[in-house]
Amino acid sequence: MSEPGSDEYRELFEHAPCGYLTIGPDGRITKVNATLAKWTGFAPDQFIGQRLHQFLNMAGRIYYETHIAPLLWMQGSFNEFALDFETAAGERLPTIANAAERRDTDGGVQFTALVFIKAADRRLYERQLVDSRSELRVSLANERQTAELREQFIAVLGHDLRNPLAAISAGARILQRSGNLQNEKELRVLDMINSTVTRMSDLIDNILDFARGRLGGGITLHRAIRPLEPVLEQVVDELRTASPQRVIQTRFEIADPVNCDHTRIGQLASNLIGNALTHGARDMPVRVGAKTNGNEFEFWVANAGEPIPDSAMEKLFEPFFRGDVRASRQGLGLGLHIASQIAQAHGGRIDVTSSPEETRFAFSMPLAQADERIGKP
C-alpha cells in the first residue's frame, strides 16, 4: 500500500469520489480516506483503531453485525449493500457499499476493504418507490371501500325516500277521493303534487337500479310472454297525468308475442318518454310507437325541438350525464343510462337520431334468442 512514487495513487485513494476504509484482521479500522472523513465530519485519526459499527447509526449497526459481517466471513465479499453512517454532526449519511476481504495464502484475513458511495438520492428514491407503492395500495383499497359504501348508502337512501313519498301520494289520494277540493286552483295543485310524486318516484327507481347495477347485481330480467301493450298504455297514461299540458300520441302495432321483462320494458319506455317530455319542444306532441316485424320488437319515441348537440351525443347514455334544461326539470342523468342497460339486458340496443326536424330514440330487440329460433318456421 505504500509503494515508492505512489503519490498519484495516494492522491487517488484520498480524494476519490467515494469513501475508502480498510479493516484489519482484528476488526479495527486501519485506513480511511479523506473523502469519507470529509463526508462523515470525523478526522481520519478518529477512525483508526475503532470498529466500523461505532460510526454507523443504530439500524446500520444491527445490519452490519447480523448480515454483513457474517456474509463477509463466509463469502469473502459482499456487494451493493446499504449502510447508514452517523456523521459527527449526528446526521444520517446513507451509502451503498461494497466490501471484499484480502486473505493470505493460508486463508487468513489480511484486511477487509470497503468502498462507500453516497446514496442519499438513490436511497430516497427507493424509499419513495416503496412508500408510493404502499400508498397506492392503501388508496386503491380506500377507493373501493368508499365506492361500495357510497352505493350501499344510495340504496338505503332510495328505500328510505320511498316511504315519505308514499305518504305524500296517499295524502293526495285522500284529498282527491274526498271530493272536497272543487276550485280549479286546488285541483291544479293536486295534479302538481301527483306529477311531482311520479317524477320523484322515477328518480328513486333509477337511483336504486343504478346502485344495484354498481353493487354487482346488474339488471336481472324476469321474462314472460304476455301482452305488452297494456304495460305501455299504462306508462303513457301515468306520464299524461303527470304532464297534463303535454300531448303524447301513440301508435302501437304489436302483432307478435314479445318475450321480455314487462316491468323493465315499461321502465325503459317511461325513461325515454320522460326524456322526450323534458327536452322536446313544449308546444309539440311527443310521438310514441311500438311494433313487431317478425324478428324484432321496436319501440320508439320522437320529439320536436332543438337537436342534440354533437358534443352531447356520445355521452347521452353515460350515468349522471345531464343536458341543458331548466333546473326544475333536472333529473340525475340516470334515465337514459338505465334505459340502455335494460336494452342491453334484452340483447337489444337504443339508436338515436337527432335533426332540427326530429329527435328520435329507437329501441330494438330480437323477438327470440338465436337458439330458440332454430327449428321454428
Added chain:
Amino acid sequence: MSSMKPVILIVEDEFLLRMDSVEILEDAEFEVISAANADEAIAILSARSDVHLVFTDIQMPGSMDGLKLASFVRDRWPPIKIVATSGHVRAAAKDLPEGSVFLPKPYRGVELIATLRDMTGIA
C-alpha cells in the same frame, strides 16, 4: 248485512298511508279498524274477537315490528290471517309465519283489495 263484512285490522305507523288504506278498504266493502303500532294492534285483538285478517307494515317503531307482530298473532290467534307489506325487506317475507302473504310496497289499491278478498274468501 254489516256483520257479513270481513274485518281487517290495518297496522301502519305512517298516518297518511294508514288513512289511505282504511279508505280504500272501506270503499271495497271491508270493515276496517286501524292501529299505529304493534302494541295498539294487540290491545285491539285482545278486546275483540271478530278480526279476520291483520294487514301490517313490517318496518315500525316500537317494541315490536311487523314480523314480530305477525308471529305473535299466529301463536295467540291462529285463525287470523296475516298480510305484511314493506318497501325493502323482501327477504323478510320468508320470516313470516306460514300461510301469510307478503305484498311489496308500493302496491296499488286494486292489488291490495284483490289480495285481501282472496284471503278472506270473498270473490
